[in-house]
Amino acid sequence: MISANLSAVFYLISGILFILALRGLSSPDTSRQGNYFGIAGMIIAIVVSFLSVGNFSTSLIYVIIFLMIGGAIGAFIAFKIPMTAMPELVAGFHSLVGLAAVFVAIAAYLNPEAFNLGNIGDIKLASLIEMSIGAAVGAITFSGSIIAFLKLRGIMSGFPVTFSGQHFLNLILGIAIFVLIFYLCKTQSDNIFWTLIAISFLVGVLLIIPIGGADMPVVISMLNSYSGWAAAATGFMLGNDLLIVTGALVGSSGAILSYIMCKAMNRNFVSVILGGFGGSQGPQMKVEGEQIAIEADGVATILNEADSVVIIPGYGMAVAQAQQSVSELVRKLRAQGKNVRFAIHPVAGRLPGHMNVLLAEARVPYDIVMEMDEINDDFPETDVAIVIGSNDIVNPAAQDDPNSPIAGMPVLECWKAKHVFVSKRGQGTGYSGIENPLFFKENTRMFYGDAKESLNKLLALIN
Amino acid sequence: MEIDPFIFRLSIFILSIFIGYYVVWSVTPSLHTPLMSVTNAISSVIIVGAIIAALAGSSENVFSISSTFGFIAIILAAVNIFGGFLVTQRMLQMYKKKKGKK
Numbered sequence: 146m147i148s149a150n151l152s153a154v155f156y157l158i159s160g161i162l163f164i165l166a167l168r169g170l171s172s173p174d175t176s177r178q179g180n181y182f183g184i185a186g187m188i189i190a191i192v193v194s195f196l197s198v199g200n201f202s203t204s205l206i207y208v209i210i211f212l213m214i215g216g217a218i219g220a221f222i223a224f225k226i227p228m229t230a231m232p233e234l235v236a237g238f239h240s241l242v243g244l245a246a247v248f249v250a251i252a253a254y255l256n257p258e259a260f261n262l263g264n265i266g267d268i269k270l271a272s273l274i275e276m277s278i279g280a281a282v283g284a285i286t287f288s289g290s291i292i293a294f295l296k297l298r299g300i301m302s303g304f305p306v307t308f309s310g311q312h313f314l315n316l317i318l319g320i321a322i323f324v325l326i327f328y329l330c331k332t333q334s335d336n337i338f339w340t341l342i343a344i345s346f347l348v349g350v351l352l353i354i355p356i357g358g359a360d361m362p363v364v365i366s367m368l369n370s371y372s373g374w375a376a377a378a379t380g381f382m383l384g385n386d387l388l389i390v391t392g393a394l395v396g397s398s399g400a401i402l403s404y405i406m407c408k409a410m411n412r413n414f415v416s417v418i419l420g421g422f423g424g425s426q427g428p429q430m431k432v433e434g435e436q437i438a439i440e441a442d443g444v445a446t447i448l449n450e451a452d453s454v455v456i457i458p459g460y461g462m463a464v465a466q467a468q469q470s471v472s473e474l475v476r477k478l479r480a481q482g483k484n485v486r487f488a489i490h491p492v493a494g495r496l497p498g499h500m501n502v503l504l505a506e507a508r509v510p511y512d513i514v515m516e517m518d519e520i521n522d523d524f525p526e527t528d529v530a531i532v533i534g535s536n537d538i539v540n541p542a543a544q545d546d547p548n549s550p551i552a553g554m555p556v557l558e559c560w561k562a563k564h565v566f567v568s569k570r571g572q573g574t575g576y577s578g579i580e581n582p583l584f585f586k587e588n589t590r591m592f593y594g595d596a597k598e599s600l601n602k603l604l605a606l607i608n
Numbered sequence: 609m610e611i612d613p614f615i616f617r618l619s620i621f622i623l624s625i626f627i628g629y630y631v632v633w634s635v636t637p638s639l640h641t642p643l644m645s646v647t648n649a650i651s652s653v654i655i656v657g658a659i660i661a662a663l664a665g666s667s668e669n670v671f672s673i674s675s676t677f678g679f680i681a682i683i684l685a686a687v688n689i690f691g692g693f694l695v696t697q698r699m700l701q702m703y704k705k706k707k708g709k710k
Contacts, residue, residue: 163650164627170635170643173703180700183646184693187653194656198663204670208662211679215686222687223694231641231695238648238692241684245654248681252661256674259664260657271614369644376651381617383657389617390624395651397628402640491637498640505702516637 152197155189156387162186163391167398173511190387228506229463232365232496233297239368240290243349246283246375247342250276253382254338260383266333272382273333277326279378280338281345286371288349293364296353297495303358311355312419318348356417359460359537361495362406363417370399402497409491409517411543411554432582436572439590441599444566445606451528451564453484455520457557458500459493461534461569465596471533472507474600477607487514488521488557490538521558530559532567532583534596540581550579565589568596642699649692655685 162182169179191212195205226234253260253276254268262272295301325341328334356364377392379385407414448454456475462468478485487509493500504514524530532539542549543556559565560583567584569591583589592599635643661678665671671679 159653160624163653164631166646166650167628167631167635167643170639170646172636173639173700176639176642176700176703177697180642180646180693180696183650183696187650187689187693190653190656191659194659195663198660202670204663204665204675207670207679208659208682211662211682212686215683216690218683219687219689219691220694223691223698226695228699231645231699234691234695235641235644235648238645238688241688242648242651242654245652245658245681245684245688248677248684249654249657249661252658252664252674252677252681255677256661256664256672259674260660365644369647372651373647376654377621379654379657381614381621383660384613384617385656386617386620388653388656389621391650391653393621393624394628394631395647397625398632398643398647401629401632402644405637489638496641497644498638498642501638502641502699502702505699508702511638511703514638 147193147196147199149197152193153386155193156385159186159190159193159387160390162189163394167394228502229466231502232361232494232499233294235496236290236294236297236365236368239365239372240287240294242372243283243286243288243290243368243375246372246379247280247287249379250280250283250382251342254280262382268333270330273330274326275378275382277329277338277341279375279382280342281322281326282371282378283375284342284345285349285352286368286375288346289353289364289371290349290368292350292353293361293368296358297361303361305357306354311351315348315351318344318351322348352418355419358495359492360410360412360417362492362497362499363403363410363414365496366399366402366406367418368399370396370403373397373399406492406497409555411551432580432585434585434587436584436591437589439566439592441592441602441606443590444592444603447564447566448478448529448603448607449481451483453486453523453527454478454529454531455486455488455524455527455559455562456531456533457488457490457493457535457539457559458504458533459490459535459538460495460499461536462596463494463499463503463534465534467533467596467600468503468507470597470600470604472504472509473604474607475509475513477604481608485513486520488517488559489514490517490535490555490557493535493538517555517557524558524561527562528564530562530565532559532565532569533600534568536569536581537579539583540579541586542579542582545582559583560586560588563588566592568592568594568599570595639700639703642696645692645696645699649689649696652685652688652692655682655689658682658685 166183169175329337373395380388543554658681665675
């Protein structure tokens, strides 16, 4: 058994290593080293927690066995998961952190002596508050992430589920959580503790069902943030500084990501959380003209002559699993000496950075993958812009039509390129149901069909 | 008068939020997905609480109700720790500049 002071010093080292792990992500070159710092921090934390409890009875063997079982499952998932399934994997992982926080809180409630929090029925007030906050936030994170997971996996429809009185119900349940915590502190009654957890699970479900598929980047970031706050609350309960530091880091990380995602959609956080779509204040502008289709040979002719090409991928590319074909196209075009780049909108896909990961997996060098701000001014000098499976993020109505539901959202101004090709399944308006005037522009040609099949046809024609 | 330990923890908490704020803003947007998976892995450091709970059982009664919750929490957190770090590693391996080739 090591002293509390010594373990606090080791936890401090772990905390610093975790900060360095996040710091490493400021550039792809330092990121791998950062991840090793994170792993080292975790190993120190686990070893120190064994040593500080200092109980080496039979329990320890079971702890190691269970650790290995969980580790094996985690490693198996990590190696098997396809990159296109990252959004649901991240949501699934968040749910586990949430549930673990709930279980730690329950364990502490049932056996407060082990955690030095007082006795059964006589738990210290501060600890009880921290415990209930940890349990409530953990439970909301768990059930909310499960719903996000089901939506992303396609088991549950991605459309917002709304009913009248929804916000009122959420408000009542939110107040109920505080009231229950208050009475739990007064009475320390088991029933109140279990009711608190049950209601928190319910709140998690109700919070996420009204949020639609395209808003998922915000939701996942928000749940990421919640899992951090749950860990921090647990840290307060245990008096463990490492958990407090880590929880705060993760909590603020998730909050920043939510903010970035909201800003990229020009929506405020509250309206995303309340669900449905942003309010449209009047009739949308009528779109004039017609969509002109083009075949692979037409695209190939223009591409072969072009000097600069910008590709704008979206969630449709992930759905069609077209990233390999896109990468192959880029390789061929670059071999011809053309300047080919990618333009990534912050909310393209279902997860922050989703497109970057898919392109990296398809072996697209990351230095030609540009962020929106880096490339948006270059479209007027671009010969060809190719839109693959994205829609709202290239919608000029965001700038031209003040009545559009997405008015004011920053978009990629691909219509300023000489030619625009849009690879799209069919003529529909897509997920959000918002008409896209880009498809009707004079310099736009619609390249209908499954993205992967269309690109493979095109590939054969690029010399 | 002595300062309540809670105030110390609160100070640590708030300062850490600030550190998180500045560190995370410096993360390049192309690595936002690995950022999520790695924050996920490190938040599973909640496993230290689960270990305390699990080790609280006596030798005669390893699986009391309380320690059983601890054991389950260990499995959940371990899935996350291994899964989170390994999938991050797998992603980061892909972010390499092509060498030699243009």
